[in-house]
Amino acid sequence: MRRMLFVLPLLIFAGVAYTQCAGCPEEELDGGCENPEPCGDCFILSLTAEDAPNDAGGNIEIAWTVATTDAIPDSMLLERLDSSGEWIPISTLSPIDGSKTDANLIDGSEYSYRIVPFYSGNAETASEAVSSIPQKQWMHTGRIGMLITLVIISIVIFYYIDQGKRGKDLYIRRIAGLTAVEDAVGRATEMGRPVLYIPGIMDMDDIQTIASMVILGRVAIKTAEYGSPLLVPTCRSVVMSVAQEIVKESYLQVGRPDAYNRESINYITDDQFGYAAGVDGIMVREKPAAIFMLGTFYAESLILAETGRSVGAIQIAGTAMPSQIPFFIAACDYTLIGEELFAASAYLSKEPKLLGSLRGQDMAKLFFMIVIVIGVLSATLGQVWEPVAKIADFLKTITTVE
Amino acid sequence: MRLVIPLMITFVAGxxxxxxxxxxxxxxxxxxxxxxxxxxxxxxxxxxxxNLLNVHIHKIRFKAKNWKYSPVTIAGFAVMIITGLFLGIEPGRPFDFMFTQMMVPMGATMFSLLAFFVASAAFRAFRANNWRATLLLVSAFVVMLGRVPIGAMIWSKIPGISEWIMQVPNLAGQRAVMIGAAMGMVATSLRMIFGIERSYLGGAD
Known part of the structure; x- marks a missing residue:
């Protein structure tokens, strides 16, 4: 009987322990389960609502952190207080740290938010409500450095344009590829073969295509003067329309509207390799004496350049795509590398103010070269002498764009 | 007035x-x-x-040079449009079949030609005519060797050297091109926005 009295407290203790550990994860049974009481407001450690930075308004960024030691809710609900004073759910959240942007809000109105944790489907005490007012920003703080840089470049370019206008002699380095344009068109005229102009495969919203169209105008003037047929197969309908107008204007400018053939500037296809196949076909059939490949090119660059080479054409290529430049260098007679593509129109025009802009472009590049050298030196010396590192940090800040 | 309105539109949009x-x-x-x-x-x-139809119909009509290719182009164009418009473009439909079984393989064929063109271009570019071409040849050889298992088998440091060539001198060169191109883009944009470059309007001078 005494033994039975000893067992009774043990049974009571076991029963209490079992009740407390009901619903406790299997792995926690060995180490003892605490099974804390659900606590909504103490689970959410922080909740913040702030106007989204550098945006056009209408956005509030909500961020929250949660405790890791308390009872974890099954889910959480982010709620917003509406104008009638009711909390309306806007998003279901996982019970972890996170952030969310509430969009399409009215600028200048105050919005309040809270998070409600749910345990076994039951809502517990909500977090403290936080408020913010969405507003549009009038300056992107992450782009101020770039704005300063752009202003400096613009001032330099406009200064040299003004110098050009005043008739100051500006030295512009010789670009072999552009000097050869006239020779290439002349060669085509002598051989009685057409000139083929390929403006790349991108649309008119690409700056390289725009630069290419400007150069096309200059080339078209030459073909009009020499009387050579000009073929312009395009990959985009808008490019075709723009090219037709530009070539027409060039022919009108030199008084040869009769020589303008609208159908020689035609659309082939938007498909990259379909276009390459089509242009290759034109090269093989028409055997142009001069081929210009100026604009944005991707994998089709070498396919076009090698086919052009196989038909014996003099080839002048130009692109700002670093990955395609080696292909053009290997397969073409002349290659305009990067900036030279953008300099081509001004170079060919020989107009003083356009040449001034080229000079300004070179000076702006010199400015950046100096900045890069200072940055590299200060970052390197900053490893041994900390004050110098601040110069590198400053340069990094003003040249970083968000 | 003929120039002013387009220039104003360009300025405002820019x-x-x-x-x-x-x-x-x-x-x-x-x-x-x-x-x-x-x-x-x-x-x-x-x-x-x-434009596509116009050019090819014109070629057929006047029996222009190589006009025999034009009916094929027009037929392909018409078949794709008719099947797409009237039979749908969902998977399993004739349009989808022609696209996946004809267009895609033909595109892949064109792309695969690149391998042969790379070989012929490399043959010309890598001829050791002078010290710069020789340098190019040697560095290209090391890079190619470093990217295949046999490179590491010959000398364990070849992949590292290959990676260094790509990440240091090659990347520096690429960035130089990109910085220069960015300057060119800014200058071209400014020229066009402020009406300094107007050759595209036919009023260059």
Missing amino acids: MIMILQFFVPATQSMGESLQEWYMIVASAAIFLGAI
Whole structure:
């Protein structure tokens, strides 16, 4: 009987322990389960609502952190207080740290938010409500450095344009590829073969295509003067329309509207390799004496350049795509590398103010070269002498764009 | 007046695009302009299609040089449009079949030609005519060797050297091109926005 009295407290203790550990994860049974009481407001450690930075308004960024030691809710609900004073759910959240942007809000109105944790489907005490007012920003703080840089470049370019206008002699380095344009068109005229102009495969919203169209105008003037047929197969309908107008204007400018053939500037296809196949076909059939490949090119660059080479054409290529430049260098007679593509129109025009802009472009590049050298030196010396590192940090800040 | 209106449109559109980059409050204007461009580009697709038909019908009509290719182009164009419009473009439909079984393989064929063109271009580019071409040849040889298992088998440091060539001198060169191109883009944009470059309007001089 005494033994039975000893067992009774043990049974009571076991029963209490079992009740407390009901619903406790299997792995926690060995180490003892605490099974804390659900606590909504103490689970959410922080909740913040702030106007989204550098945006056009209408956005509030909500961020929250949660405790890791308390009872974890099954889910959480982010709620917003509406104008009638009711909390309306806007998003279901996982019970972890996170952030969310509430969009399409009215600028200048105050919005309040809270998070409600749910345990076994039951809502517990909500977090403290936080408020913010969405507003549009009038300056992107992450782009101020770039704005300063752009202003400096613009001032330099406009200064040299003004110098050009005043008739100051500006030295512009010789670009072999552009000097050869006239020779290439002349060669085509002598051989009685057409000139083929390929403006790349991108649309008119690409700056390289725009630069290419400007150069096309200059080339078209030459073909009009020499009387050579000009073929312009395009990959985009808008490019075709723009090219037709530009070539027409060039022919009108030199008084040869009769020589303008609208159908020689035609659309082939938007498909990259379909276009390459089509242009290759034109090269093989028409055997142009001069081929210009100026604009944005991707994998089709070498396919076009090698086919052009196989038909014996003099080839002048130009692109700002670093990955395609080696292909053009290997397969073409002349290659305009990067900036030279953008300099081509001004170079060919020989107009003083356009040449001034080229000079300004070179000076702006010199400015950046100096900045890069200072940055590299200060970052390197900053490893041994900390004050110098601040110069590198400053340069990094003003040249970083968000 | 013939030049003033296009120049004003260019100036306003260009300034809006610059402004919306630095002033978030004006982003909606930039987005609207981009939407307008998309509408114009979509409408221009019809121009392209009409031009394609016009050019090839003209060739057939006047029996121009190589006119025999034109019926094939027109037939392909018509078949794709008719099947797409009337039978749908869902998987399993004739349009989808022609696209996946004809268009895609033909595109892949063109792309695969690149391998042969790379070989012929490399043969010319890597001829050791002078010290620069020789340097190019040697560095290309090391890079190629470092990218295949046999490179590491010959000497364990070849992949590292290959990676260094790609990440240091090659990347430096690429960045130089990109910085120069960025300067060119800024200068070209300024020339066009402020009407300094107007050759595209036919009024260069």
